[in-house]
Structures are given as C-alpha cells and as structure tokens.
Amino acid sequence: MPAEQAVRLSFTVVVDNNVDVFLPSQGPLHYPQPGPKSMLLAAQGFSSWLEVEGPGGETTRILYDFGRGGTILPHNLELLGIDPTQADYLVLSHGHIDHYGGLSYLAAKYDLRSPLVTHPRSFGERGVRQAGxxxxxxxxxxxxxxATWLGNAPILADKPTQLGPGLWVSGGIPHQSERDVLWPGGLRREDGQWQPDALEDDQALVINLAGRGLVVITGCCHAGVFNTIDAARAICPGVPLYALAGGLHLNFLDTEQLEGVVSGLVDENPGLVLPMHCTGALAQQVLRNRLGARCPFTTVGLTLALD
Ligand SMILES: [Fe+2]
Ligand SMILES: [Fe+2]
Incomplete structure (x- = not known):
C-alpha cells in the first residue's frame, strides 16, 4: 500500500444549513436518528470532522471549518461525541465568517492545542456585495x-500540503477552468477600499482513498467545482474522482449556468456527491435528479464512512 493513499475515511458533518433526523442510514451513509441527536442544530455555515487512517493504522483527525459562531459548534460536537482537542489539525477553508466564526467560541470552551492550517489570504477584512x-x-x-485563541501561530498553506497518509490540504486553487462560474459577490477591503475579492484563499481537503479514488471536501468551493477537482488531480495525478462533499456555492447561478455546471459534474462521473451548505436548494435538487442515488441527502450529523 503506497503511503500516498489512505485506507479508511470517516467524514462527519458538524455544522450545516440543514438538519434532518429521519433519513434512513444505508451503506456508507450513517444519518442521525431521533433521540438526543434530535437536538442537533442547523445554521448558515459549515464545519466537519474527518478521521483519515493510513496504511500503518495511524489516524489523522481534522476539524475542517468552524461554522458561523455562537454555541452551535460545541453543542453539535458534544451531541456527536466528537472531542475537538483530539484534532491533529484545525483547517480553515477560507476567511469567511460562516467558516471561521465558531473558532473563537470553541477555543473559549476547549484547551485547543492543534495548529490552524489556512491560506495566508484567509486573513483580512471581507464583505459581501448587497443587491441594493x-x-x-x-x-x-x-x-x-x-494565534491568541490557540496559543500557536497558524500554518500558512498556499501550496498543497500533506497532513497525513493520502491526505492533503490543496493550497490555493488556480482559476483556470472555463466550466466554472465564480461567485462575483465577495469583497475584500484593502487600503481602505472595497475591492472585488478573488477569493484566492479558498482551499479543499483532498484524500486519496485506496480502492475508491479521490475524495474532495470543500468549504464554499469559491474556486469553482472544476478548478477544485483539477487541483485535487494535480496533487494525485491519474487517480479518478470518487466523491465531492461540502458547500458548492451554486445558489447564485441562473438556470443555464446551473445546467452547465451540473452537466459538467455528471460528466466527471463521480461515485458520490454530497452537496451542502451554500450549494443551494435548487442546485441540490437538480444534482439529485441527475445523479440519483449517487447524490444522497445531507444533514448535520451525517457520517460518511468509507474503506
Ligand atoms: Fe460559506
Ligand atoms: Fe465563503
């Protein structure tokens, strides 16, 4: 087994825009059931917990994103039986508050010692263009x-960085694909002026899972679905795409643009697509119509367990 491959992956949704405790578990998809987990909270934002096992049995644990803030992240972690102090890395996908906002609340409750891994451009002042x-x-x-919250300086990853066997954070993702339509609403304040935000900080987690292929986990996917898949392929050349999971930020597209992105993704022939967070209800519906069982429902508390 090459060290570039993981042998087991467990991916749990900790914060998402949707919660549902009445979905039937099947195969690798384990949904939360009524009982204590009926108290799981949904909110605009994203956070997930990954355990990635290497060929020698070593496991790398990652908290990827932290939701919008308040007590939701620690509340859901507790209900899901996840101890964030066990994380080897805290990874921030990009510098939007619905992804980093929960980190200070978590650090106030737990003695977090793990380093924060993020792109250097995640830091700074951001805004969103309003319709009016x-x-x-x-x-x-x-x-x-x-650094104050965690007691250590962040690891600044602007290039692909390996975090464990078969596990990488993508680093900055080049915007090269003509198939992507990138969200134009982001703003960054520099030298006192709001500027269009190129969102060059956006990055994904990439897992090369033995016997399956590439599993790509996104926060908001501001770099675009195809750019992100291409970046994963550049890290692991020749490995087929198996799964794409996370926010896909397709909720601003018009019907024709959405059809183009969905058709392109169907052409990639993924084994599994788990669209969450900012994907948008219409895009989720269109993806499910096209991919059927390969695009299951998503919720806070969902665990995808693959080996
Ligand atoms: Fe987001
Ligand atoms: Fe975002």
Whole structure:
C-alpha cells in the first residue's frame, strides 16, 4: 500500500444549513436518528470532522471549518461525541465568517492545542456585495488573534500540503477552468477600499482513498467545482474522482449556468456527491435528479464512512 493513499475515511458533518433526523442510514451513509441527536442544530455555515487512517493504522483527525459562531459548534460536537482537542489539525477553508466564526467560541470552551492550517489570504477584512449596492459586513479575521485563541501561530498553506497518509490540504486553487462560474459577490477591503475579492484563499481537503479514488471536501468551493477537482488531480495525478462533499456555492447561478455546471459534474462521473451548505436548494435538487442515488441527502450529523 503506497503511503500516498489512505485506507479508511470517516467524514462527519458538524455544522450545516440543514438538519434532518429521519433519513434512513444505508451503506456508507450513517444519518442521525431521533433521540438526543434530535437536538442537533442547523445554521448558515459549515464545519466537519474527518478521521483519515493510513496504511500503518495511524489516524489523522481534522476539524475542517468552524461554522458561523455562537454555541452551535460545541453543542453539535458534544451531541456527536466528537472531542475537538483530539484534532491533529484545525483547517480553515477560507476567511469567511460562516467558516471561521465558531473558532473563537470553541477555543473559549476547549484547551485547543492543534495548529490552524489556512491560506495566508484567509486573513483580512471581507464583505459581501448587497443587491441594493451596499456592503454586508465587514468581517475581520486577523492572524494574530487566531494565534491568541490557540496559543500557536497558524500554518500558512498556499501550496498543497500533506497532513497525513493520502491526505492533503490543496493550497490555493488556480482559476483556470472555463466550466466554472465564480461567485462575483465577495469583497475584500484593502487600503481602505472595497475591492472585488478573488477569493484566492479558498482551499479543499483532498484524500486519496485506496480502492475508491479521490475524495474532495470543500468549504464554499469559491474556486469553482472544476478548478477544485483539477487541483485535487494535480496533487494525485491519474487517480479518478470518487466523491465531492461540502458547500458548492451554486445558489447564485441562473438556470443555464446551473445546467452547465451540473452537466459538467455528471460528466466527471463521480461515485458520490454530497452537496451542502451554500450549494443551494435548487442546485441540490437538480444534482439529485441527475445523479440519483449517487447524490444522497445531507444533514448535520451525517457520517460518511468509507474503506
Ligand atoms: Fe460559506
Ligand atoms: Fe465563503
């Protein structure tokens, strides 16, 4: 077994925009059931917990993103029986508050010692263009404050960085594919002026899972579905795409653009697509119509267990 491959993956959704405790578990998909897990909370944002086992039995644990803030992240972690102090890495997909906002609340409750891994451009002041011409925000994440919360400096990953056997954070994702339609609503304040945000900090987790292929986990996927898949393929050349899971940020597309992206993704022939968070209800529906059982329902508390 080459060290570039993982042999087992467990991926659990900790914060997402949707919760449902009445979905039947089947195969590798384990849904939360009524009982204590009926108390799981949904909120705009994303957070997930990964356990990735290498060929020697060693397991790398990652908390990937932290939701929007408040007590939701620690509340859901507790209900799901996840201890965030066991994380080897805390990975932030990009510097939007619905992904980093929960980190300070988590650090206030737990003695977190794991390093934060993120792109250097995750830090700074961000906003969102409003329809009427205004700016929502600003939201500011500073490198120094994360160091204060965690007691150690972040690991700045702007290039692919291996975190364990068969496990990488993608680093910055080149915007090269003509098939992607990138969200134009992001703003970054630089030198006192709001500028269109190239969102070059957006990055994914990439797992090369033996016997399956590439599993790509996204936060908001601002770099685009196809750019992100291409970046995963550049890390693991020749390995087929198996699964894409996370926020896909397709909710701003018009019907024709959505059809183009969905058709392109269907052409990639993934074994599994788990669209969450900012994907949007219409895009989720269209993906499910086209992919059938390969695009199951998603919820807070869902665990995908693959080996
Ligand atoms: Fe998001
Ligand atoms: Fe985002």
């Amino acid at each position: 011409g205004g700016v929502a925000g600003p939201w500011l994440l500073e490198q120094e404050e994360t």
